Amino acid sequence: MTTAQSPTAGAPHGSHRNGRVSARARDLHLTDSVRSARHDARAQGGRSGEWMPYLPASGSPHxxxxxxxxxxxxxETVAPGGYTHKVLARGTRLRFDDPTGDACAHLLLYNALEPVERLNVADTQKVPWQAYLGENHPLLSGDGRVLAVVSADSSGRHDAFCGTTTDAWNERKYGDARPEGPSPSGRGLFLKAAAKHGLGRRDLPPGVSFFQGVRVEADGTLGWQGSAGPGTHVELVAEMPLLVLVANVVHPLDPRPEYVVGPLRVHAWRGTPTGPGEPRFTATPELHRAYLNTVDYCEARGL
Structure with missing residues (x-):
């Protein structure tokens, strides 16, 4: 748990924090020539950090x-206040783990082949007649197709109402919203991730989040439930080729005055999409139709 991003491990001459290297390396003249800079850079090989992607993925310690x-x-382990992104093949299994009980995985999904098709939170709540995310809940696009489905869930504390934080919200509450600062907003981090795939501000729809629960109270207000505790996980099945954007930031309804968020672990492995023989494929007429739309789209493209 932290209130700011952790230093990048592997900086042997002081800390590397928010893109600023301490003066110690400079003072020791370890990078004052091309030869010295190359030697210093190569000396970092083999080092690891607390928050990092693991390459190859098979070497993950988690x-x-x-x-x-x-x-x-x-x-990958995503830093508190960090973000990540990936393109995944159809059928891929995607798992998020909350090791400390303070992660909050804000998620946006896109059809990787045609990113104009993207997560539609209204349909994600409406089509299955269920506003609360959980096992077997589909994450639907605005084109009536299943982008992904929740295949396992040991947390039960999620949100499809509030979306993520904005710069204005974080500046008001924490005094800072810079992506490289101590309290980055989810939207700011999504914008950075989206830009790496040729997408911009107008391409960021409302998203869903995992590990910090929200429920509608009897009077219609939204109540924050918080975490189910450390050691929970959520798994998804990619029913289409996906572009996945993840921001690990505080939930907008988190009542704590400090910017409190923990690390998020992400793993994905090859698998197969949901098939007609699985119960959720025909669980309801609406979901059956969404799966038929999905299969039709994918098979026409040889997927």
Whole structure:
């Protein structure tokens, strides 16, 4: 748990924080020539950090139980106040773990082939007749297709109402919203992730978040439930080729005055999409139709 981003491990001459290297390396003249800079850079090889992607993914020290390391295609620990992104093939299993009980995984999903098709939170709540995310809940696009489905859930504390934080919100509450600052906003981090895939501000729809629960109270207000505690996880199945954007930031309804968020572990491994023989494929008429739309789209493209 932290109130700011952790230093990047592997900086042997002082800390590297928010993009600013301490003066110690400069004072020791370790990078005052091309030769010295190359030597200093190569000396960092093999070092690891508390928050980092693991390359190759099979080398992750936090591999989920029962997962063959040879099937892993993504393994990463996302820093508190950090973000990540990935393109995943259809059928990929995607797992988020909250090791401390303070992670909050804000998520945006896009059709990786045509990113104009993206997560539609209203349909995600409306089509299954259920506003609360949980096991077997589909994450739907505005085109009536299943982008992904929640295949496992040990947390039960999620949110499809509030979206993520904005710069204005964080500046008001924490006094800062810079992506490199002590209290970055989810929208600010999503914008950075989206830009790496040619997307911009207008391409950021409302999203969902995992590990910090929200419920509608009897009077219609939204009540923050917080976390289910450390050691919970959520797994998704990618029913289409996906572009995944993740921001690990505080929930906008978190009542704590400090910017409190913990690390988030992410793993993905090769698998198969939901098939007609699985119960959720035909669980309801609405979901059956969404799956038929999804299969039709994917099979026409040879996926």
């Amino acid at each position: 591999r989920p139980p029962g997962v063959d390391p040879a099937t892993l295609v993504w393994a």
